Amino acid sequence: MKIAIVGGGPAGLYFALLVKKWWPEKEVDLFERNGPDDTFGWGVVFSDKTLSYLKVEDAQTHDEIVRRFERWDNVNVVHHDELVTIRGNKFSGIARIEILHILQARCKELGVNLHFHAPVNDLAPLRTYDLLVGADGVMSSVRSQFEDGFKPDLSTRPNRYIWYGTPHLFHGLTLTFRENEAGVFAAHSYKFSKNLSTFIVECDKETWSSAGFRDMDDDATRAYLEEVFHHDLTGDKLLSNNSKWINFTLVRNRHWSYENIVLLGDSLATAHFSIGSGTKLALEDSIALFHALRDYNRVPDALIAFEAARRPIVEELQDAAYESLIFFENLKDYMHLDPVPFAYKLMTRSGRIDDDKLRKRDPAFAERVFATR
Ligand SMILES: Cc1cc2nc3c(=O)[nH]c(=O)nc-3n(C[C@H](O)[C@H](O)[C@H](O)COP(=O)(O)OP(=O)(O)OC[C@H]3O[C@@H](n4cnc5c(N)ncnc54)[C@H](O)[C@@H]3O)c2cc1C
Structure with missing residues (x-):
């Protein structure tokens, strides 16, 4: 089986390494338009719960990520010049580039073919792969090229x-x-x-x-x-x-896959950054797609199973994130x-x-x- 992944953010990299770890014989090509050291933004936050999932799937990347974490349990609110501290909220912070480097290194070690400086503008040559994954972020061109299949709902806030x-x-x-x-x-x-x-x-x-x-x-x-x-x-x-x-773009898709193409991470669904869950969603999507592929083996069955298992969870989180977004608006x-x-x-x-x-x-x-x- 040959798998092509467009996008080397957390979603694409993590899915690639999980697949390659489980099936070393599968050919996995990942295409990233930027170089390995390019990134936007700074740090991202994780809630503690995400981490246990990561440990089960790949202890090596989990341990490396956790080693670099800055941790805290307080939310501080500064309003009218007064600081109010609320304890008991466990979070960890890490630089986005550090996560990318950890995942890139693990992909390389496992034999994923990482193609950097490789923008995918035309998907036609990739249609020969058995599975094509659109992990190309919020402005996904995989999604827009197959708009009629995915029927995206994009709301620019x-x-x-x-x-x-x-x-x-x-x-x-x-x-x-x-x-x-x-x-x-x-x-x-x-x-x-x-x-x-x-x-x-x-x-x-x-x-x-x-x-x-x-x-x-x-x-x-x-x-x-x-x-x-x-x-x-x-x-x-x-x-x-x-x-x-x-402007934040709220992404939803009526269909999560079309023929042998599936969306993952921000291209599939976004959650407002105020609840700090975008990277968590991306990594958990990758895990869910990998599980579906492992359990169902045939791509069409796996894509149906992926959506059935994951959609309710993603939509629940998106609903919570939407309330948060409305608060800030x-x-x-x-x-x-x-x-x-x-x-x-x-x-x-x-x-x-x-x-x-x-x-x-x-x-x-x-x-x-x-x-x-
Ligand atoms: C301001 C802000 C703050 C955030 N804060 C947090 C936070 O605190 N915690 C958190 O968990 N998340 C946060 N996020 C969200 C988080 O960054 C994303 O949800 C997460 O990166 C999604 O991962 P992804 O792999 O789906 O997409 P991305 O990380 O966007 O990766 C997509 C990749 O695809 C590549 N690509 C795109 N098009 C092509 C193409 N045509 N060909 C080849 N490659 C392509 C891009 O270069 C990119 O590397 C924040 C986001 C923003 C904007």
């Missing part, structure tokens, strides 16, 4: 965000809210190495226009945002890595709240945490919330 790094170390998932004459800004930040944090800034389109970002270059944009978050960055710089303002409506009720609203926004869970995670915070009622 109104908020804008930009993904920076900073040497300022944010210990814990830190959500910071600041207002100025242009409007309201939210920063999602966390430490992902010994000396760097991710710092994502999000704002609504009115704020974005009033601030004048349309006419600002990279330096001016960073200078503006360093001023907005001056108090939080304590004068540290924001670092750009080809950072640009973008309507942030202005909550800015009047005092810090503790605001932090409560934030923690419970996606419907995954209720009063009972909150009480278990952080009884002291729960008591502060209940005292305000």
Whole structure:
């Protein structure tokens, strides 16, 4: 059996290595348009639960990823200049490029044919493969070339965000809210190495226009945002890595496969970055597709089994992520709240945490919330 994978992000690489580990005789070709050291963005976060899945599938990559983790159990909310800490939320951060390097090395070791600087613009030559995997990210060309087969539903959301790094170390998932004459800004930040944090800034389109970002270059944009978050960055710089303002695209597909082509990761389904689950979804999709292939052996049966098993889980997570996205799109409506009720609203926004869970995670915070009622 020959398998072609378009895209060398977490989804494509992890699927490739799982297949090759289980079936060393299968030919697996992975095509990535960028080089092995190119990446966008900075660090990503994982919840603890993801990790046990990874250990079962491939202990070697799991152990290497975990060794590089920065861990924390607190969410920090900064609102009206006050810091509210909520404990009991276990997360880990790691640089995206580190995950890619770990997965690339494992793919090489197992004999996956990694083709870098290999953009796939025409899928026709790849149709001779037994299975063609579109792991080519949110703007997937595999998906768009077979639009009639997949019937994608793409929703470009109104908020804008930009993904920076900073040497300022944010210990814990830190959500910071600041207002100025242009409007309201939210920063999602966390430490992902010994000396760097991710710092994502999000704002609504009115704020974005009033601030004048349309006419600002990279330096001016960073200078503006360093001023907005001056108090939080304590004068540290924001670092750009080809950072640009973008709108989040919510991706869903009516059909997950078409003939012998299947989508994986962001090309298949996205979850708003505020719940930090995009990489988790991508890796778990890969595991589910690999399991389906292992259990059903015939590609058509495996693709049906993959969708049947995985769709309910992905849709549940997307529903939770959607509630979170809506919270950030309507942030202005909550800015009047005092810090503790605001932090409560934030923690419970996606419907995954209720009063009972909150009480278990952080009884002291729960008591502060209940005292305000
Ligand atoms: C601002 C921001 C913050 C995020 N924060 C987090 C977080 O904290 N935690 C988390 O888990 N996730 C986070 N994510 C999401 C995460 O980055 C993605 O969900 C994840 O990378 C999806 O993996 P993927 O392999 O499906 O796609 P990608 O990582 O996008 O990889 C797709 C690959 O396909 C390649 N490609 C595309 N087209 C072609 C082509 N035609 N030919 C060859 N190659 C091609 C691309 O170069 C890319 O390498 C964030 C995303 C953003 C934008």
